[in-house]
Amino acid sequence: MPETILIIDDEKAICESLAGILSDEGFNPLVTHSAEEGLQILDEKDIHLVLLDIWLPGMDGLEALSLIKQRFSLPVIMISGHGTIETAVQATRIGAFDFIEKPLSYDNTLLAIRKGLQLARLERDNQVLRESRPVLKRITGDSPQVEMLRQQIERVAPTDAWVLIRGGHGTGKELVAQTIHRHSLRAKHPMVAVNCAAIPEELIESELFGHMKGAFTGATETKKGKFDLANGSTLFLDEIGDMSLKSQAKVLRILQEQRFERVGGSRTIEVDVRVLAATNKDLEEEIELGNFRADLFYRLNVVPITVPELQDRREDIPLLVADFVQQFSKKGISLKDFTPEALLLLQQHHWPGNVRELRNLVERLVIMTPGDRIDAADVTLFLGSPAKTVMHPPGQLLAYNALPFKEARRQFETDYLSAKLQENEGNISKTAEQIGMERSHLHKKLKALDIAGK
Template sequence: MSKRILIIDDELSIRETLTGILEDEGFAATGVSSAEEGLELLDTMNIDLVLLDIWLGDNMDGMTALEKIHARHRIPVIMISGHGTIETAVQATRKGAFDFVEKPLSYDKIILAISNGLRFARLEQENLLLRQGSEQQPILTGESAAIKALKKQIEMVAPTDAWVLIRGDHGTGKELVAQSIHRASRSSEQPMIEVNCAAIPEELIESELFGHEKGSFTGAHVSKRGKFDQADGGILFLDEIGDMSLNTQSKILRILQEQKFERVGGNKTIKVNVRVLAATNKNLEEEIEAGNFRADLFWRLNVVPIHVPKLCDRIQDIPLLVGELMKILVSRGLKPKDFSADAYQALREHHWPGNVRELRNFIERLAIMCQEPTITAAHVRSFLNPEQNSSAVSHAASIDPFLSADYKTAKRLFEKEYLQQKLLQNDNNISKTAEQVGLERSHLHKKLKSFAIIK
């Protein structure tokens, strides 16, 4: 798809000349004569870069327009002016301009500036994708029949434009399935826009999804693009769709059918082309029967249904999952732990009602609280069923203060217990303990005194 350049200049000859040159270079160019027209177009159309004249013969000058564009949109703006000075260029750069080109325009310089601006925008987007990928588990882990079938479904549906309804219990990895579809889709170079429908207050969800105009409600100090707008040309992931109110469902349905909407407090129709992935842990058929979910919305979303299996239905994947989880924990600074064969067997015997999320939290707990380098079945069972193990009872008693304390107190209690254990492991040798925990000896000594561990 050609990159779209918006030219804001009150000189018709400049607009026409730039439009011709840019189209010859393979860009899609649109020219307007005023800042107001330009801002309106930016709110309704996907623009990749703006060429903005500083001196405009209307009510708003280029510098003011630059501030508004910079506040609303993440796109590069190149300022052009026939009265440029170093001071003006510096001022424009401080207000967010990517570059500054003087008139009479050198078209080679304009094309170079545009190429650099688009390259910069692409690098920013790639950065966002890398950050997005670094925060989440990159792949679906497992070799069970259930996971192989799930991977095959993803492989088949991802390259298409089909909408997908991802269903499964809490903690099974529905978001990870959505990310896997996104990575293998034609929109993989764009970030996937995510909305947690259960986490947004009812009174704000329309603003979040559709955006709002300045002054449309208390606190709307600037106009804002919504998630549908941001996802134009890419993928929108609606997580926990079953928790959306009936009122919002009806508005979502209209937008999904027509692919156009108005912002809250606005009357301009914005057209989009969005592929929707939705996820829920609820039985939507039962929700429809109870009157909590619209049947027509269900059929619109349920083009390709994908079911994510429970952990108890793919219990043979546990060793692979544990290995992957330990890699993540080690990357965060925890010491690596080995798991014995009987430890894996004990993990496989547990039902895991919280699915992979419960397993992840449990493995982290073991990695933090177990002192030994190898985790055995005894460790697993004592942490899973502390009431059945007398040693675990004493351990649970030591953990109780954490559960009843506030964050600051719990943190201090944990630190005290941690340092006591480390000191005991090193036969009360402060120097060895300091080296093991990564603290300066003098700093550790002060901490031990503050906790009354030593006098």
Template sequence: MYPTILVVDDEPSILQSLQGILADEGFEVTTASNGYEALQQIEADAPDLVLLDIWMPGIDGLETLKEIKKNHPYIQAIMITGHGTIETAVQATKLGAFDFIEKPLSIEKVIVAINNALNFRRLEEENRYLRKKTIDKHAITGNSGPIQALKAAIARVAPSDSWVLIKGENGTGKELVARNIHHMSQRATQPLIAVNCAAIPEELIESELFGHEKGAFTGANSKKIGKFQLADKGTLFLDEIADMSLKTQAKILRVLQEKQFQRVGGSRTLNVDVRVIAATNKNLEEEIRHGTFREDLYYRLNVVPIEVPCLRDRAEDISTLVDVFLAEAAQQSREPKKSMSVEAVDLLKQYSWPGNVRELKNLIERLVIMSTDQHIGVKDLPKPYNPGTVSPGSEKIESLFNIQELKAAKQQFEQHFIQRKLVENENNITHTAKSIGVERSYLHRRIKKLSEEND
């Protein structure tokens, strides 16, 4: 399919010559002799690009451009004129023109400008597509009352530039909420930089946040750009904010107040413009009373508080979440999507979910790996999700001594051992593998093999 170009000019000779030249270059070309006619054609069949003369009777090119951008912002426009001035060019650019070409027209310049504009349009379309994919990927799943209230709160606060404090238990999806706020904000085209304050050692957090100059300390072999600078014009997400030391809290507070900082070992003051979203699973009011969190930093961050509901308070969303996680597991394993019985889902709805959505996702991944059937039923649910399942407790260990062959006993022990460790680690295969000292891929294979052997 060839790109469509609309040429708008009140001179018939220019229309005729451009139509012929551009058609020879492989474009589909339509023409209009004034702004009114151009706007009608655009409404009927939006072209990819408009070559638009500025000086025309009736509404001129600038007014026509304004109307085009108001109703069709993604159509690229190149302005052409025989009486060009710097002021006119600046005005056309402000109104959204991609380029500005003076008469007499150079065909080479026109073709280059058209190709550049069309390439820019393609990049814009790719960016819109990728942004939509990102938004879809981070969509908040569920239609329960608490989730609808959460989505409404996000929609209200996102377009503003206000700072947000997200509260909620571990595994509820606080980072997901932060990403939704960013993607729906006016800073969506700028970076979102996430910082896990609990994961950075105290001696390194200042360098991580503010950066450092080469030679600032032992091991600083090159200059490092900090998270604040990386997030400039965008959003800085400070996760687990309560786990920072009081010393670091004081430094962050100063930067948030002054919107300025210096790299470690540097003397140059850097200005920064960031929207801050913070998150915590702790009660900050209690932390303030215990002297572990600064009250002034709390009030600086807590402009708009948002509470993320725990999974036990939105149990009606579990069936939807299970379906989503089963689809994700199928895509990851490149195998057909498995299903779960209504009875099994009902049992999951009765569980308290201390690990929240994260625990549910880990459980579904485990069940998909361990189940040899396409349909996951009640019998596949381990303790504590299925109270009827016999726990791998002492009676199971005792039964190992009734097995005659060492190989069979080792297999049974390994199965019980892995089951218990998975429960202890909320079915997180990565954490379980780390806790028992094996690679994740090895544990993944063993779970699947043990499941097949006991099928």
């Protein structure tokens, strides 16, 4: 549907000429010769932009501009054959988007119109985003690991310190970043997120730093980059470990100097950006392999935060399940209860995909399971092979029951990991892959339990 432009000018020749040009350019022009009629049209029709003459019979253009800006949210371009600097300044102060003098340059007029419409679209899109923003999610759980995570977030969020968030796939690293930003002094601006793993290497510089029109094939217009968009706010670099060495060098320079040039440009742009980065990789190991820059690691790793694996906080699973069920009910999915036996089976699963895998399974269960209750048989049906679940014989459970929780958990972890290491002839990498745990995390766990591996 073509955008509608209202022309308010008492010179009929100019109105006819402008209307013809705008029609040829694909717009829908409307013409009136007085401000009073123009205000009536604005009340009645969906207008996207106004071209308004200053000198009009009756109400003049500046008075009309003031009323339009009070009552409507749309760009107004002033046109005048007797313009002065004082008049242009006054119009700008009232809220005019641009000021064009007669005789009109139609190329300049069209350029101003397109810029005004682009700004109006951006403002509308931002308004839609603000109104449709989903309810902010919280970090669910009351395990010691989650409580420690909350305390770390509470301490670092109000500062401007950079944070490196580490954890496996699906642990909730982006949720941690959102929570840090939400409790920061920059929360009035939206956090800008970049998935470094999802952007091709040849485009990541353009994505991060922006580009000038004609900088490369397909660059049909100048585009701001993520660093530019995050000015005064927070930039979240997700999966930073997947960024190429060339891009790492560029990012390091910007992080150090807080200034950059767009691709194909020469003007230096200064920014004030807080950086949160996340990775599921062992960056120390990546540095040893030559895949990650040590200087970038130390620049990002001001405050390290590790998001715990789901298998290390199994006691949070019932709370997570209840939280997910409530979230799905807002999508029109019926509320359903999980029996204690079903929850126990979920707590015994390895969850290599962490919270994301659990969420997907719960959604599948509440959609596909008939009735109002989900029991152990339903979980077994959708969870897959019993080999993926940690099942304990009754005698072994009785042995753990005689111990306090922390000791029972430590004993179970020792027995389980020792058995898995034995299966893999002591190979830590194979064991980590088999049980769905990051190698670095498994290594730390074995060290804490005083279990030898190789």
